[in-house]
Amino acid sequence: MKKLGLIMAGLAIMTMAACSSTKVTSSWRSNNAPQLQKDNKIMVMALVPQKDRTLRSQMENYTVSELRRKGYNAVSALQTYGPQEMGKMTEKQVVQQLQGSDVNQVMTIVMLDKGRERTFVPNYSPYGYYGFWPYYSMWYSRMYAPGYFTYNMKYQWEGNLYDLKSGQLLYSVQSQSFDPPTTERMAILYAQRVVKDMAKQQLLAKQ
Template structure:
Protein backbone atom coordinates (compact mmCIF):
# COMPACT_ATOMS: atom_id res chain seq x y z
CA UNK A 1 0.00 0.00 0.00
CA UNK A 2 2.83 2.36 0.87
CA UNK A 3 4.57 1.47 -2.38
CA UNK A 4 1.39 2.29 -4.29
CA UNK A 5 1.23 5.71 -2.68
CA UNK A 6 4.86 6.42 -3.53
CA UNK A 7 4.29 5.29 -7.11
CA UNK A 8 1.34 7.65 -7.50
CA UNK A 9 3.39 10.52 -6.07
CA UNK A 10 6.21 9.77 -8.51
CA UNK A 11 3.76 9.71 -11.41
CA UNK A 12 2.40 13.07 -10.31
CA UNK A 13 5.89 14.57 -10.46
CA UNK A 14 6.39 13.12 -13.93
CA UNK A 15 3.09 14.61 -15.11
CA UNK A 16 4.03 17.99 -13.68
CA UNK A 17 7.35 17.83 -15.52
CA UNK A 18 5.58 16.98 -18.76
CA UNK A 19 3.45 20.12 -18.36
CA UNK A 20 6.51 22.32 -18.76
CA UNK A 21 5.46 24.69 -21.51
CA UNK A 22 4.92 28.16 -22.89
CA UNK A 23 1.40 28.87 -24.09
CA UNK A 24 -0.86 31.75 -25.12
CA UNK A 25 -3.52 32.37 -22.47
CA UNK A 26 -5.47 35.14 -24.25
CA UNK A 27 -5.23 37.47 -27.23
CA UNK A 28 -7.09 40.37 -28.83
CA UNK A 29 -7.13 41.99 -32.26
CA UNK A 30 -8.60 45.37 -33.21
CA UNK A 31 -11.67 44.93 -35.41
CA UNK A 32 -10.58 47.29 -38.19
CA UNK A 33 -7.04 45.91 -38.62
CA UNK A 34 -6.04 44.56 -42.01
CA UNK A 35 -3.51 41.78 -42.54
CA UNK A 36 0.04 43.10 -42.18
CA UNK A 37 1.96 43.75 -45.37
CA UNK A 38 5.14 41.74 -45.71
CA UNK A 39 7.23 44.65 -46.96
CA UNK A 40 6.39 46.82 -43.94
CA UNK A 41 9.05 46.72 -41.24
CA UNK A 42 8.18 45.36 -37.78
CA UNK A 43 10.53 46.36 -34.96
CA UNK A 44 10.53 43.85 -32.08
CA UNK A 45 11.36 45.37 -28.68
CA UNK A 46 11.54 43.22 -25.52
CA UNK A 47 11.39 44.86 -22.10
CA UNK A 48 12.90 42.72 -19.33
CA UNK A 49 14.94 43.56 -16.20
CA UNK A 50 18.48 44.76 -16.93
CA UNK A 51 20.01 41.68 -15.31
CA UNK A 52 18.20 39.55 -17.92
CA UNK A 53 19.66 41.23 -20.99
CA UNK A 54 20.54 37.87 -22.52
CA UNK A 55 16.85 36.91 -22.23
CA UNK A 56 15.89 40.12 -24.01
CA UNK A 57 18.17 39.17 -26.87
CA UNK A 58 16.66 35.68 -27.09
CA UNK A 59 13.05 36.91 -27.02
CA UNK A 60 13.71 39.44 -29.77
CA UNK A 61 15.86 37.19 -31.96
CA UNK A 62 13.50 34.21 -32.00
CA UNK A 63 10.40 36.35 -32.53
CA UNK A 64 12.15 38.07 -35.43
CA UNK A 65 13.19 34.69 -36.83
CA UNK A 66 9.62 33.33 -36.71
CA UNK A 67 8.24 36.43 -38.43
CA UNK A 68 10.91 36.22 -41.12
CA UNK A 69 10.06 32.56 -41.72
CA UNK A 70 6.65 33.77 -42.82
CA UNK A 71 8.21 36.36 -45.11
CA UNK A 72 7.80 39.47 -42.94
CA UNK A 73 10.38 42.23 -42.63
CA UNK A 74 11.18 42.07 -38.90
CA UNK A 75 14.15 43.39 -36.93
CA UNK A 76 15.46 43.33 -33.35
CA UNK A 77 15.65 46.67 -31.54
CA UNK A 78 18.53 45.42 -29.37
CA UNK A 79 20.60 44.47 -32.40
CA UNK A 80 19.72 47.57 -34.38
CA UNK A 81 19.99 50.22 -31.66
CA UNK A 82 21.77 48.66 -28.67
CA UNK A 83 20.54 48.04 -25.09
CA UNK A 84 19.81 51.60 -23.92
CA UNK A 85 19.18 53.71 -27.02
CA UNK A 86 15.69 54.88 -26.08
CA UNK A 87 16.13 55.23 -22.33
CA UNK A 88 16.75 59.00 -22.28
CA UNK A 89 14.89 59.98 -25.43
CA UNK A 90 11.59 61.81 -25.66
CA UNK A 91 8.60 60.31 -27.49
CA UNK A 92 9.21 62.50 -30.52
CA UNK A 93 12.87 61.53 -30.69
CA UNK A 94 12.05 57.82 -30.48
CA UNK A 95 9.37 58.07 -33.18
CA UNK A 96 11.69 60.05 -35.42
CA UNK A 97 14.44 57.46 -35.04
CA UNK A 98 12.12 54.53 -35.74
CA UNK A 99 10.54 56.26 -38.72
CA UNK A 100 14.01 57.00 -40.01
CA UNK A 101 14.57 53.24 -40.05
CA UNK A 102 11.38 52.74 -42.12
CA UNK A 103 9.56 51.04 -39.24
CA UNK A 104 5.79 50.67 -39.74
CA UNK A 105 4.86 48.58 -36.68
CA UNK A 106 6.41 48.07 -33.27
CA UNK A 107 5.95 44.85 -31.32
CA UNK A 108 6.72 45.10 -27.62
CA UNK A 109 7.33 42.01 -25.46
CA UNK A 110 7.11 42.73 -21.73
CA UNK A 111 7.90 40.42 -18.83
CA UNK A 112 4.97 41.19 -16.52
CA UNK A 113 6.04 38.86 -13.75
CA UNK A 114 8.51 36.16 -12.80
CA UNK A 115 7.80 34.10 -9.70
CA UNK A 116 9.26 31.04 -8.00
CA UNK A 117 6.49 28.76 -6.79
CA UNK A 118 6.83 26.16 -4.03
CA UNK A 119 4.56 23.10 -4.08
CA UNK A 120 4.34 20.40 -1.41
CA UNK A 121 4.18 16.76 -2.59
CA UNK A 122 2.99 14.40 0.17
CA UNK A 123 4.90 11.20 0.78
CA UNK A 124 1.86 9.18 -0.28
CA UNK A 125 -1.23 10.12 -2.23
CA UNK A 126 -3.29 7.12 -1.04
CA UNK A 127 -6.61 8.02 0.63
CA UNK A 128 -8.75 4.88 1.25
CA UNK A 129 -12.44 5.17 2.06
CA UNK A 130 -13.69 3.93 5.44
CA UNK A 131 -16.11 1.36 4.05
CA UNK A 132 -13.20 -0.77 2.75
CA UNK A 133 -12.59 -1.93 6.32
CA UNK A 134 -10.64 -0.97 9.41
CA UNK A 135 -7.13 -1.93 8.32
CA UNK A 136 -7.12 -0.45 4.80
CA UNK A 137 -8.50 2.76 6.27
CA UNK A 138 -6.08 2.89 9.20
CA UNK A 139 -2.95 1.85 7.30
CA UNK A 140 -3.73 4.21 4.43
CA UNK A 141 -3.96 7.18 6.74
CA UNK A 142 -0.95 5.97 8.73
CA UNK A 143 1.15 6.07 5.57
CA UNK A 144 -0.15 9.53 4.77
CA UNK A 145 0.59 10.85 8.25
CA UNK A 146 4.06 9.39 8.69
CA UNK A 147 5.59 9.22 5.20
CA UNK A 148 7.66 12.37 4.73
CA UNK A 149 6.78 14.60 1.80
CA UNK A 150 8.95 17.05 -0.07
CA UNK A 151 8.79 20.37 -1.90
CA UNK A 152 9.17 21.08 -5.59
CA UNK A 153 10.13 24.50 -6.95
CA UNK A 154 8.92 25.88 -10.27
CA UNK A 155 9.47 29.12 -12.17
CA UNK A 156 6.54 30.86 -13.82
CA UNK A 157 6.82 33.77 -16.25
CA UNK A 158 3.99 36.05 -17.39
CA UNK A 159 4.41 37.81 -20.74
CA UNK A 160 2.46 40.43 -22.68
CA UNK A 161 3.05 41.28 -26.32
CA UNK A 162 1.55 44.35 -28.01
CA UNK A 163 1.66 45.31 -31.68
CA UNK A 164 1.33 49.03 -32.46
CA UNK A 165 1.01 50.98 -35.67
CA UNK A 166 3.86 53.49 -35.50
CA UNK A 167 2.17 56.33 -37.40
CA UNK A 168 -1.23 56.31 -35.69
CA UNK A 169 -0.13 54.85 -32.35
CA UNK A 170 -3.08 52.42 -32.52
CA UNK A 171 -2.88 49.12 -30.66
CA UNK A 172 -3.43 46.49 -33.35
CA UNK A 173 -2.98 43.29 -31.35
CA UNK A 174 -2.31 42.16 -27.79
CA UNK A 175 -1.36 38.70 -26.52
CA UNK A 176 -0.84 37.34 -23.02
CA UNK A 177 1.15 34.17 -22.41
CA UNK A 178 2.61 32.07 -19.64
CA UNK A 179 5.83 30.09 -19.40
CA UNK A 180 5.84 27.39 -16.72
CA UNK A 181 9.15 26.00 -15.50
CA UNK A 182 11.05 26.30 -18.81
CA UNK A 183 14.10 23.99 -19.02
CA UNK A 184 16.18 26.89 -20.41
CA UNK A 185 15.53 30.53 -21.26
CA UNK A 186 16.43 29.76 -24.87
CA UNK A 187 13.74 27.08 -25.06
CA UNK A 188 11.24 29.48 -23.51
CA UNK A 189 12.06 32.15 -26.10
CA UNK A 190 11.69 29.66 -28.96
CA UNK A 191 8.31 28.44 -27.73
CA UNK A 192 7.12 32.00 -27.05
CA UNK A 193 7.95 33.10 -30.58
CA UNK A 194 6.32 30.06 -32.15
CA UNK A 195 3.13 30.36 -30.07
CA UNK A 196 2.70 34.09 -30.60
CA UNK A 197 3.34 34.02 -34.35
CA UNK A 198 0.94 31.08 -34.63
CA UNK A 199 -1.69 33.09 -32.75
CA UNK A 200 -1.11 36.15 -34.95
CA UNK A 201 -1.72 33.92 -37.96
CA UNK A 202 -4.88 32.54 -36.35
CA UNK A 203 -6.05 36.11 -35.74
CA UNK A 204 -5.46 36.76 -39.48
CA UNK A 205 -2.82 39.42 -38.85
CA UNK A 206 -0.23 37.34 -40.71
CA UNK A 207 -0.57 35.40 -43.92
CA UNK A 208 -0.70 31.62 -43.55
CA UNK A 209 2.20 31.23 -45.99
Protein backbone atom coordinates in the same frame (compact mmCIF):
# COMPACT_ATOMS: atom_id res chain seq x y z
CA MET B 1 11.86 -3.10 -5.84
CA LYS B 2 14.72 -1.61 -7.87
CA LYS B 3 12.58 -1.81 -11.02
CA LEU B 4 9.71 -0.05 -9.22
CA GLY B 5 12.10 2.72 -8.17
CA LEU B 6 13.21 3.24 -11.77
CA ILE B 7 9.58 3.38 -12.92
CA MET B 8 8.71 5.97 -10.26
CA ALA B 9 11.78 8.06 -11.18
CA GLY B 10 10.71 7.96 -14.83
CA LEU B 11 7.19 9.06 -13.91
CA ALA B 12 8.60 11.94 -11.88
CA ILE B 13 10.70 13.13 -14.83
CA MET B 14 7.70 12.90 -17.16
CA THR B 15 5.58 14.88 -14.68
CA MET B 16 8.22 17.63 -14.44
CA ALA B 17 8.43 17.85 -18.23
CA ALA B 18 4.66 18.12 -18.50
CA CYS B 19 4.60 20.93 -15.93
CA SER B 20 7.14 22.97 -17.89
CA SER B 21 5.18 24.95 -20.43
CA THR B 22 4.65 28.20 -22.27
CA LYS B 23 1.13 29.03 -23.38
CA VAL B 24 -1.01 31.92 -24.60
CA THR B 25 -3.61 32.76 -21.95
CA SER B 26 -5.53 35.44 -23.88
CA SER B 27 -5.26 37.60 -27.01
CA TRP B 28 -7.10 40.41 -28.76
CA ARG B 29 -7.10 41.91 -32.25
CA SER B 30 -8.50 45.33 -33.11
CA ASN B 31 -11.58 45.10 -35.32
CA ASN B 32 -10.02 47.40 -37.92
CA ALA B 33 -6.50 45.98 -37.73
CA PRO B 34 -5.36 45.17 -41.29
CA GLN B 35 -3.55 41.98 -42.18
CA LEU B 36 0.20 42.58 -42.01
CA GLN B 37 1.93 43.04 -45.34
CA LYS B 38 5.06 40.98 -45.91
CA ASP B 39 6.99 43.90 -47.39
CA ASN B 40 6.41 46.00 -44.23
CA LYS B 41 9.10 46.03 -41.57
CA ILE B 42 8.21 44.83 -38.06
CA MET B 43 10.57 45.75 -35.22
CA VAL B 44 10.50 43.41 -32.22
CA MET B 45 11.39 45.10 -28.93
CA ALA B 46 11.59 43.13 -25.67
CA LEU B 47 11.36 45.11 -22.42
CA VAL B 48 12.94 43.16 -19.55
CA PRO B 49 15.10 44.15 -16.54
CA GLN B 50 18.66 45.15 -17.40
CA LYS B 51 20.08 42.12 -15.57
CA ASP B 52 18.16 39.85 -17.97
CA ARG B 53 19.71 41.27 -21.15
CA THR B 54 20.49 37.78 -22.46
CA LEU B 55 16.80 36.94 -22.13
CA ARG B 56 15.92 40.13 -24.02
CA SER B 57 18.15 39.05 -26.88
CA GLN B 58 16.62 35.57 -26.92
CA MET B 59 13.01 36.81 -26.87
CA GLU B 60 13.67 39.27 -29.71
CA ASN B 61 15.78 36.97 -31.86
CA TYR B 62 13.49 33.94 -31.75
CA THR B 63 10.35 36.03 -32.36
CA VAL B 64 12.11 37.68 -35.31
CA SER B 65 13.15 34.26 -36.62
CA GLU B 66 9.62 32.88 -36.33
CA LEU B 67 8.13 35.89 -38.17
CA ARG B 68 10.79 35.61 -40.88
CA ARG B 69 9.98 31.92 -41.23
CA LYS B 70 6.46 33.06 -42.11
CA GLY B 71 7.89 35.40 -44.75
CA TYR B 72 7.78 38.70 -42.82
CA ASN B 73 10.45 41.38 -42.71
CA ALA B 74 11.13 41.38 -38.95
CA VAL B 75 14.13 42.91 -37.15
CA SER B 76 15.39 43.05 -33.57
CA ALA B 77 15.56 46.42 -31.77
CA LEU B 78 18.57 45.21 -29.78
CA GLN B 79 20.42 44.25 -32.94
CA THR B 80 19.45 47.51 -34.65
CA TYR B 81 20.08 50.04 -31.88
CA GLY B 82 22.17 48.24 -29.28
CA PRO B 83 21.40 47.74 -25.57
CA GLN B 84 21.58 51.35 -24.40
CA GLU B 85 20.60 53.61 -27.30
CA MET B 86 16.88 53.92 -26.59
CA GLY B 87 17.38 54.02 -22.83
CA LYS B 88 18.95 57.46 -23.25
CA MET B 89 15.96 58.86 -25.17
CA THR B 90 12.61 60.26 -24.11
CA GLU B 91 9.42 58.58 -25.27
CA LYS B 92 8.92 61.32 -27.87
CA GLN B 93 12.45 60.87 -29.22
CA VAL B 94 12.02 57.10 -29.47
CA VAL B 95 8.75 57.47 -31.39
CA GLN B 96 10.26 60.09 -33.70
CA GLN B 97 13.30 57.92 -34.43
CA LEU B 98 11.14 54.90 -35.23
CA GLN B 99 8.74 56.95 -37.36
CA GLY B 100 11.70 58.40 -39.25
CA SER B 101 12.94 54.91 -40.08
CA ASP B 102 11.49 52.38 -42.49
CA VAL B 103 9.77 50.46 -39.68
CA ASN B 104 6.00 50.06 -40.13
CA GLN B 105 4.99 48.18 -36.98
CA VAL B 106 6.55 47.66 -33.56
CA MET B 107 5.94 44.57 -31.47
CA THR B 108 6.78 45.02 -27.79
CA ILE B 109 7.34 42.01 -25.51
CA VAL B 110 7.10 43.03 -21.85
CA MET B 111 7.98 40.87 -18.85
CA LEU B 112 5.04 41.66 -16.55
CA ASP B 113 6.17 39.40 -13.72
CA LYS B 114 8.84 36.89 -12.77
CA GLY B 115 8.69 34.97 -9.53
CA ARG B 116 8.90 31.68 -7.73
CA GLU B 117 5.68 29.80 -7.11
CA ARG B 118 5.36 27.58 -4.01
CA THR B 119 3.32 24.38 -4.39
CA PHE B 120 2.57 21.74 -1.76
CA VAL B 121 2.95 18.14 -2.91
CA PRO B 122 1.20 15.54 -0.69
CA ASN B 123 2.97 12.27 0.00
CA TYR B 124 0.77 10.31 -2.41
CA SER B 125 1.90 8.25 -5.36
CA PRO B 126 0.14 5.90 -7.82
CA TYR B 127 -0.75 2.54 -6.34
CA GLY B 128 -2.54 -0.49 -7.77
CA TYR B 129 -5.70 -1.90 -6.27
CA TYR B 130 -4.40 -5.24 -5.00
CA GLY B 131 -6.81 -6.03 -2.17
CA PHE B 132 -8.27 -4.39 0.89
CA TRP B 133 -5.43 -4.66 3.39
CA PRO B 134 -2.53 -3.50 1.16
CA TYR B 135 -4.68 -0.61 -0.03
CA TYR B 136 -5.86 0.32 3.48
CA SER B 137 -2.43 0.09 5.11
CA MET B 138 -0.78 2.10 2.32
CA TRP B 139 -3.24 5.00 2.65
CA TYR B 140 -3.37 4.84 6.45
CA SER B 141 0.39 5.26 6.71
CA ARG B 142 0.51 8.03 4.12
CA MET B 143 -2.24 10.07 5.76
CA TYR B 144 0.25 10.77 8.53
CA ALA B 145 3.36 11.12 6.39
CA PRO B 146 4.43 14.71 5.66
CA GLY B 147 4.35 16.09 2.14
CA TYR B 148 6.77 18.65 0.77
CA PHE B 149 6.91 21.97 -1.06
CA THR B 150 8.28 22.55 -4.55
CA TYR B 151 9.35 25.91 -5.96
CA ASN B 152 8.84 26.68 -9.64
CA MET B 153 9.72 29.73 -11.73
CA LYS B 154 6.83 31.51 -13.41
CA TYR B 155 7.03 34.27 -16.05
CA GLN B 156 4.16 36.42 -17.26
CA TRP B 157 4.44 38.20 -20.63
CA GLU B 158 2.45 40.73 -22.62
CA GLY B 159 3.03 41.36 -26.31
CA ASN B 160 1.58 44.38 -28.11
CA LEU B 161 1.71 45.16 -31.82
CA TYR B 162 1.47 48.86 -32.78
CA ASP B 163 1.17 50.59 -36.12
CA LEU B 164 3.75 53.38 -36.13
CA LYS B 165 2.02 55.70 -38.55
CA SER B 166 -1.33 55.82 -36.73
CA GLY B 167 -0.12 54.84 -33.26
CA GLN B 168 -2.94 52.28 -33.13
CA LEU B 169 -2.74 49.13 -31.03
CA LEU B 170 -3.40 46.33 -33.53
CA TYR B 171 -2.97 43.23 -31.38
CA SER B 172 -2.30 42.24 -27.78
CA VAL B 173 -1.38 38.83 -26.38
CA GLN B 174 -0.86 37.62 -22.82
CA SER B 175 1.08 34.47 -22.02
CA GLN B 176 2.82 32.65 -19.23
CA SER B 177 5.84 30.39 -18.98
CA PHE B 178 5.96 27.91 -16.13
CA ASP B 179 9.25 26.43 -14.94
CA PRO B 180 11.10 26.57 -18.30
CA PRO B 181 14.20 24.32 -18.43
CA THR B 182 16.19 27.24 -19.93
CA THR B 183 15.40 30.82 -20.94
CA GLU B 184 16.35 29.94 -24.51
CA ARG B 185 13.75 27.16 -24.61
CA MET B 186 11.19 29.58 -23.18
CA ALA B 187 11.99 32.15 -25.89
CA ILE B 188 11.63 29.53 -28.63
CA LEU B 189 8.25 28.34 -27.33
CA TYR B 190 7.07 31.92 -26.78
CA ALA B 191 7.83 32.84 -30.39
CA GLN B 192 6.10 29.73 -31.72
CA ARG B 193 2.97 30.17 -29.59
CA VAL B 194 2.56 33.90 -30.22
CA VAL B 195 3.17 33.80 -33.97
CA LYS B 196 0.76 30.87 -34.22
CA ASP B 197 -1.83 32.96 -32.35
CA MET B 198 -1.21 35.92 -34.68
CA ALA B 199 -2.00 33.62 -37.60
CA LYS B 200 -5.10 32.38 -35.80
CA GLN B 201 -6.22 35.99 -35.34
CA GLN B 202 -5.71 36.41 -39.13
CA LEU B 203 -3.04 39.08 -38.73
CA LEU B 204 -0.65 37.02 -40.84
CA ALA B 205 -1.20 36.00 -44.43
CA LYS B 206 -1.58 32.32 -45.19
CA GLN B 207 1.51 30.68 -46.58
